Amino acid sequence: MKNYKHPIIYHPLYDIPLPEKHRFPGTKYSLLMQRLESLGLMESFLKYVPKPATIEHLSIAHEASYIQAIETGNLSRAQQVRLGLPWSKILRQRSFIAPNGTLLAAQLALQTGIACHAAGGTHHAHWDFGAGFCVFNDLAYTARALIKMRLAKRILILDCDVHQGDGTASILANDGDILTCSIHCAENYPVDKACSDLDFPLLRGSDDDDYLSVLGRCLSHIDRMNFSPDFVLYDAAVDVHIDDKLGLLNVTSEGIYERDRVVLSHFKKVQVPVAITIGGGYGETHEEVAQRHSIVFQSVKSIFSC
Numbered sequence: 001m002k003n004y005k006h007p008i009i010y011h012p013l014y015d016i017p018l019p020e021k022h023r024f025p026g027t028k029y030s031l032l033m034q035r036l037e038s039l040g041l042m043e044s045f046l047k048y049v050p051k052p053a054t055i056e057h058l059s060i061a062h063e064a065s066y067i068q069a070i071e072t073g074n075l076s077r078a079q080q081v082r083l084g085l086p087w088s089k090i091l092r093q094r095s096f097i098a099p100n101g102t103l104l105a106a107q108l109a110l111q112t113g114i115a116c117h118a119a120g121g122t123h124h125a126h127w128d129f130g131a132g133f134c135v136f137n138d139l140a141y142t143a144r145a146l147i148k149m150r151l152a153k154r155i156l157i158l159d160c161d162v163h164q165g166d167g168t169a170s171i172l173a174n175d176g177d178i179l180t181c182s183i184h185c186a187e188n189y190p191v192d193k194a195c196s197d198l199d200f201p202l203l204r205g206s207d208d209d210d211y212l213s214v215l216g217r218c219l220s221h222i223d224r225m226n227f228s229p230d231f232v233l234y235d236a237a238v239d240v241h242i243d244d245k246l247g248l249l250n251v252t253s254e255g256i257y258e259r260d261r262v263v264l265s266h267f268k269k270v271q272v273p274v275a276i277t278i279g280g281g282y283g284e285t286h287e288e289v290a291q292r293h294s295i296v297f298q299s300v301k302s303i304f305s306c
């Protein structure tokens, strides 16, 4: 296993062109890849490029007329405001590719035990509308696709973004074979939370110890449930960071490393494959966000390369 490389899924069209002052760090995807190269981490990863999903593929998680509106750019001003991103041809292209990036990560993780998507975690996208910088819900799409293809029977979506996974929870509300679990800050967006199967809201200002204790409680709770997932989709978002521009938690980079280590070690021990998405992250600069997103790749290398 010494020279084994872990799958990383990335597409050169992932960056989103946005005005400089826009809150979303549109270049974080290419910057993350550059960061992984400069840290020497790419020596431990093998790159895979996903293909775009079709309207028919995506219709397992979204209403056909909404997918069509993204395809044609026929979004009203109000819909674009809710989405938080202006429609463009590049946004359209990458929106059809990214859900398949998470699905490809899942398919590879089923063979290898672990795979990382250098994008994804777009958990605010609902059945018939986009919101909070999320066009299509790659987590709901991938989980339903795996069940449909009979590649998994019981899937856990462990969402550690600072914002609640409201879109995922609402799309999958009646899917008994997919367990949605969100650990988030109670005071962060969205104001009106959905009901995940499991919600662990944290108080504003919670630090590393608070966070890790709730994470421990969450994993023990899942262990005690009569569910036993055979696959995990892990949203390893970094907007829980103390310096994040949107997140209201006080988790340090060391705390994020520890969170990822706890989650990945937990499922490695019970031999349940995990596909990772990078989720949200907002900073003063796009570079600092990319740096934080590199933390989970460090954890993967240290936990799975021995």
Ligand SMILES: [Zn+2]
Residues within 6 Å of the ligand: 161, 162, 163, 237, 239, 279, 280, 281
């Ligand atoms: Zn977020």
